[in-house]
Amino acid sequence: MLDEAGAGLDELAAVAPGAGLRWADGDGDGARSCRRTWLDTFDWRLYRAGLTLEQVTGDGAAGLTLTGRDGEELAAEQISPAGQSPRWPAKLDGLPAGPLRELLEPVVGVRALSPVARVTSRLTQRRALNSDAKIVARLGIERMSVTSPARAVAPPRLTLAAVRGYQAEADRLGAALTALSGVTPANGTALDAALAASGQRPGRTPGKASAVPLARDAPAATAMASIFAALFDVIEVNVGGAVRDIDSEFLHDLRVAVRWTRSGLKLGAIPGDLAVRFAPEFRWLGDLTTPARDLDVYLLGLPAMTASLEAGCAADLEPFRGHLERSRATAHRALTRGLRSARFGRLASGWRAELAAVRPQRKGGTVAQLADDRIGAANSRVLKAGRRITPSSPPERLHELRKRCKELRYLVEMFGSLHDPAVRWQAERELKSLQDCLGEFQDAQVQREEIGVFAAQMLAERSAPAPTLLAMGEIAACLARRQRQARSQFDARFAGFAGAPSQARLAALASAASA
Amino acid sequence: MKILATYNIKGGVGKTAAAVNLGYLAAADGYRVLLWDLDPQGAASYLFRIKPRVKGGGKAIIRGSKAIDGAIKGTDYDNLDLLPADFTYRNLDLLLGEAKRPTRRLATLLGPLKSEYDVVFLDCPPSISLLSESVLHAADLLLVPLIPTTLSVRTLDQLTDFVTGFNGHRPQVLAFFSMMDRRKRLHLQVASDLPAARSDVAVSAIPALSVIEQMSVQRAPIGAFAPRSVGARCYRELWLEARRRAALKPPA
Known part of the structure; x- marks a missing residue:
């Protein structure tokens, strides 16, 4: 050529x-x-x-x-x-x-x-x-x-x-x-x-939340402002696809960027009352996306659930699929209204303007010090929450631990450019193993509760034939099995995470300032 | 992969013209076609403007399929490749004689080409030899050009008897009248009677036409330089009959 x-x-x-x-x-x-x-x-x-x-x-x-x-x-x-x-x-x-x-x-x-x-x-x-x-x-x-x-x-x-x-x-x-x-x-x-x-290069879409290149000695406030700005790029670039409903990943990537932002706001590194003023707005944005995303997860998992049916057959679940799709269409309309609202517009313009005005703070420290401190603290919180879990702990305790794990993961990924890639990759892998187990447990719990709600809604709408309800019951039983299986794997996964090799890697990640 | 061989003990009866034109038509239909010019005179190679030369000669070819792969040339036509002739092919009988299972050697050599070609045409030299026996064993369909005379029919009978005596794989035989002269009563008589009496004789026939002789001037198949000629039409009819007889599936 x-x-x-x-x-x-x-x-x-x-x-x-x-x-x-x-x-x-x-x-x-x-x-x-x-x-x-x-x-x-x-x-x-x-x-x-x-x-x-x-x-x-x-x-x-x-x-x-x-x-x-x-x-x-x-x-x-x-x-x-x-x-x-x-x-x-x-x-x-x-x-x-x-x-x-x-x-x-x-x-x-x-x-x-x-x-x-x-x-x-x-x-x-x-x-x-x-x-x-x-x-x-x-x-x-x-x-x-x-x-x-x-x-x-x-x-x-x-x-x-x-x-x-x-x-x-x-x-x-x-x-x-x-x-x-x-x-x-x-x-x-x-x-x-x-x-x-046409002046473009392939592979250049800031479509996903990812580590921003940071200098270790950069002031924490301006470094966080650059992280937030990059995360808002990700949010904005995914809005179009989420509104046009091109695929479910636009909404997913938008939500991840919102969660990283909310997690970052809790670090207390940006000046004044910015975090106080914008945390409710990002919570609103996160909540706005939840119903549509939950239904996406259900619909994406439906083929596997259908395949797991033993007594029922795929056709039995068609009314259920129809109900999910109608519910999702309603949730998507609400999402679209929110993303096109004046409130979202004010959030975008206000947030951008405030980030552009962020200046280094006296006594604010460097971004490496901030990362060390917050990763160390987040790891301690994970260990503390995990060690409290016993065989008789209620699901809420595992849910709480899952949230702590997410906070730690976001920090590790957010400050990723400060760390040795090999150590970070291994630490993320071990954390992800624990998160997968907790995610499976929690998702099965939520979906099992939701399927009961869906069944009640369908009965009220007179759109639930008996075979459909029976098949939905089978799915609920399958979800319960999955939840039990995830719960049985928890002790080993947590022990792996809390073990010396894994903790040594996290300790290394929490000492970027001195590296 | 189906192997079609144009064969007759006699020379100058239209074997090469048939192989070249049918190969061209098969490729035009979308089949991936290889034509192997086995005749040391290299007429098929000449008609495709390809030098009748193979690195290492017949010896290298008979030894292994690697040499075949390296010797194949693309023709000017899509889907149609040629394995050229070489003057050393005059010794193929001797070389085959030194090989293991000489009568199966051609089939063995063509085996690795199965994934690359749908149809292989073998253009054979006029003889009865170890080479022709190896060709008969490899072929799925023998296309036998016949001058419409009584003696030609006798030759066909001898060939059919010979093939019937094979153990295991036996090629089908499809004879067709070639160089038919419509001015000769005997030609017309034989060409009319025989296909009705025998299922191994094609209904399609190739007349003696100047457009076929023009192939050596144009150095191309008739379909490439005179696609609407009578000759092109006759070869198309023969190809359709051969394709049906060889039970070729439609191209992918």
Whole structure:
């Protein structure tokens, strides 16, 4: 793959004789035009996995092709007529079942695929002939007009393909081409070129809460302000997808950023009454998202619950699914109203303005000191809450411990740039193991309580046939089993977390200032 | 993967023209096709503008499929590759004689290509030899061009008897009339009577046409330079009949 940047393509005419070849008359199969659309998830999961998914539309048909790191085709799906292609953004269940979907599923997960770049492409071909007038190589010349994410014209791309058995001739031609001024080997794919022409780079969406680069000796107040600003970027960038309901991860990532923010506000590092004034607003924002997210979790888990049915069957749960979807639609409308409200607008503008005005505080200390102090304290709280749990403890105690674990995890992740990545990764892994157990216990508890509420609602609405209620009862029993199993794993998980190796790693994380 | 061989003990009866044109039509239908030019004269290679030369010659080819993979050349047509002829193929009988299970050698060599090709055409030299016996053992369908004469029918009977005597895998035989001259009463008579009497004779026939002779001037299959000619139509009909007889599934 070559990029033709400066030279006129007319110079190509002289290239073939230099390589002992000649060009065939005409344009081979003639010029072809098509529309190319590259698809990825909002957080670039395909790009980060080295995969490229492209839809090519032309001549009344459309095709989807998945390619790997080296441009090798992994799977393809023809969609004909082109009008039957999915309307993007679309989730994977909008694609026909087959190898393409199977390859995408583990990478894309619950996310939707959206266009990340669109171009109109015009492709011409020249055929290089040897002395027997045999085609030995084909040179494709593609001119792309980028229509999205911004209008631009990409430099022509040349693709040289050897006919099987004539690699040496093609290599000679390739060498002659790259000797032309303005022709350079392409660094990336056509997607990279389309994005570069529109001034974009792939994989650059602040879609998830993540560690902000911090200097150890940065003042705690301004460091926290930069963390909060980055978290609000994440909140704002996910609002559009959550409102348009593109996929459930927008809301999830928005909620995580809100939780990190609320956790950060408790650290007491920002000046004045900012935390007091904004904590209720972020609590409101968190509460606003809870009903829709809870129903998302239920709906995402429903296929697994359906599969666990022994007496009932999938069809029995259809009324329940319908009830969940109706409830979720109602919750989503409330969420949308909240995210479009004046209150959210005031929160955004007020919070941004206040963060921009934050200055270093006298006696405020450095961010490393803040991180050490708060991680150490949060770890102590986890240990204390965990050690209080006995076999007879009520579920509320485990829920309390789960909240303490989340606080510690957010701190470890929030201040991640201050720590040795290997130590942090191991510490997070051990903490996550305990969190998974507590999460399973708590989620099963909540869902078991909720299914009773759903059953009562459905009975009141007269939308619950007997087989549905029986199947829901089976699910409740399954949830109870899952909860018991999680509870039985707790002691071992907590012992692992509270053990010396794990605590030594957390102690290391709590000593960044002296590192 | 189905293996179709164009075979006749006699030369100049249209074996190569059939292999080249049917290979082209199969590729145009979307099948992944390999044509192996086994004739040291290299006529099929010439028609595809490919030099009749293989690195290491027939010796390397008979020894292993790695050499085959390296020797395959792409033609100017999508889905159609060629394994060229080499002048050393004149010694293939001797080389096969030194190999283990010589009559099964071609089938063994083609085995690894199963995932790469849907159809392999073998364009055989005119002879009765160890090579032709190996071809007969490898092929799923033998395409036998016949000049419509009484003696040709006798040759077909001999071939059919020979194949029937095989143990295990036996190729189907589909003879077709080639170089048929409609001005000759005998040609018309034989071409009319035989397909009705015998199921191993194709209804489709290839007349003697100047467009077929033009192939060596154009160095291309008829479908590439005269797609609407009578010759192109006749080969299309023969291809449809051969495809049906070989029970080829539609291309993926």
